Amino acid sequence: MARVSETLKLEMVALLPRLRGFARSLAGSAHDADDLVQQTCERALSTTAGPPEGARLDAWLFRIMRNLFIDGYRRKRPVVALDEAAAQNLAGSDGRVVEEARLEWQAVRAVIAGLPEDQRSVLVLVCVEGLRYREVAEVMDIPIGTVMSRLARARGAIAAALDGETDATAQRGAGE
Amino acid sequence: MTQAKVTDEMLMAFVDGELDAAEAERIGALIAADAGLAGRAEKFRQSRLAVQRALSAGRDEPPPAHLVAGILGTGQDLAPRRGLGGRGWAVAASVGVLAAALGFGASRYLDGPVGEASLMATATSGSLLARLAETPAGGSVAVGPATAMVTGSYPVEGGYCRLYAVSAETEQVRALACGGDGAWTVPVAVLEGGGGFQPASAAEAIDIYLDTAGAGAALDAAGEQAAIAAGWAAR
Numbered sequence: 001m002a003r004v005s006e007t008l009k010l011e012m013v014a015l016l017p018r019l020r021g022f023a024r025s026l027a028g029s030a031h032d033a034d035d036l037v038q039q040t041c042e043r044a045l046s047t048t049a050g051p052p053e054g055a056r057l058d059a060w061l062f063r064i065m066r067n068l069f070i071d072g073y074r075r076k077r078p079v080v081a082l083d084e085a086a087a088q089n090l091a092g093s094d095g096r097v098v099e100e101a102r103l104e105w106q107a108v109r110a111v112i113a114g115l116p117e118d119q120r121s122v123l124v125l126v127c128v129e130g131l132r133y134r135e136v137a138e139v140m141d142i143p144i145g146t147v148m149s150r151l152a153r154a155r156g157a158i159a160a161a162l163d164g165e166t167d168a169t170a171q172r173g174a175g176e
Numbered sequence: 177m178t179q180a181k182v183t184d185e186m187l188m189a190f191v192d193g194e195l196d197a198a199e200a201e202r203i204g205a206l207i208a209a210d211a212g213l214a215g216r217a218e219k220f221r222q223s224r225l226a227v228q229r230a231l232s233a234g235r236d237e238p239p240p241a242h243l244v245a246g247i248l249g250t251g252q253d254l255a256p257r258r259g260l261g262g263r264g265w266a267v268a269a270s271v272g273v274l275a276a277a278l279g280f281g282a283s284r285y286l287d288g289p290v291g292e293a294s295l296m297a298t299a300t301s302g303s304l305l306a307r308l309a310e311t312p313a314g315g316s317v318a319v320g321p322a323t324a325m326v327t328g329s330y331p332v333e334g335g336y337c338r339l340y341a342v343s344a345e346t347e348q349v350r351a352l353a354c355g356g357d358g359a360w361t362v363p364v365a366v367l368e369g370g371g372g373f374q375p376a377s378a379a380e381a382i383d384i385y386l387d388t389a390g391a392g393a394a395l396d397a398a399g400e401q402a403a404i405a406a407g408w409a410a411r
Contacts, residue, residue, distance in 0.1 A: 017239060020235075038242075101229070108229070128231045132194065152184045152188050156223075159222065159223045162222055162223065
């Protein structure tokens with residue numbers, strides 16, 4: 001049994017950057033996010049079965065993570081703000097980063113941070129993690145129609161922010 | 177109006193590639209014929225890209241060592257630590273594993289991708305195997321532009337097998353080195369391409385071999401240290 005989990009562990013290590021990314025979108029600060037990743041891995045390793053037959057390892061871990069977050073973290077940290085450290089890291093690591101792109105990130109990240117958690121999770125799982133709608137429905141225990149309506153709402157908010165960025169002089173007329 | 181027939185959800189699903197072929201063709205044709213629809217679809221495409229750009233920052237940074245150590249257990253038996261909460265993780269973190277070993281972050285320091293043949297050759301070279309023989313699980317060694325990390329050691333009939341991974345910029349070889357007493361062979365080595373989660377083919381191949389070889393549970397840190405000190409002499 002220890003052996004089977006060895007290979008699973010390697011795959012989990014390979015997924016750490018993505019686990020940390022999703023955790024940051026849930027937990028806000030980098031520190032809380034890594035705590036959440038840690039708890040998620042611990043929970044995953046303590047299961048005897050591993051991911052269910054046919055399930056993607058990443059989707060299974062996202063599901064564990066989100067459930068842990070809902071069980072514990074949300075109570076502790078009702079106000080969620082996306083951590084800015086990641087954006088600064090990227091800016092620092094690439095001298096070609098232009099101010100324009102940073103402004104767009106900031107605007108988009110602000111919108112994402114302001115979304116309710118259920119919309120934010122759907123948005124991140126689809127747009128960043130590349131999960132199918134069906135897979136997101138399983139991760140979040142919701143019907144696929146709910147995935148789509150939440151995702152469309154979140155994307156609408158992002159699109160509105162992008163319009164604001166590209167046309168900075170425009171009045172905030174289409175207030176949705 | 178045409179637009180009334182096509183909902184936001186349908187346009188979004190079209191952009192996200194979630195529609196079946198027939199429906200995608202139908203929506204695609206409607207979009208091609210209607211600038212209003214095309215504009216709405218474009219907003220969904222742009223919003224997806226913008227979210228990717230905004231949140232992909234920092235995703236290539238190496239994860240902290242304590243998270244890697246917490247998963248790999250660094251050669252120690254994980255089972256007793258389960259359920260201990262924070263304490264177990266603190267123990268794991270104190271061991272200190274090089275997180276870059278599996279290729280994150282490391283890639284940006286590399287000169288370029290290592291060719292398929294050469295990464296496989298590197299991963300199975302006698303010189304690497306000799307160095308890995310002196311490296312405990314959780315430890316890593318640099319081999320040219322790639323990094324090798326030992327992830328576990330198993331007693332098998334007549335000797336030992338050690339699981340390791342050699343990672344370069346876009347690909348990784350996972351392999352077993354088996355033998356001992358200064359003579360190692362590599363019965364299983366699987367090359368995996370870059371990019372995201374891999375199907376468990378390497379894992380399966382390795383498990384099948386270990387089963388066939390009659391492998392026992394992973395050595396704990398002390399057992400491994402003793403084996404290294406003894407030069408992996410056949411038991």
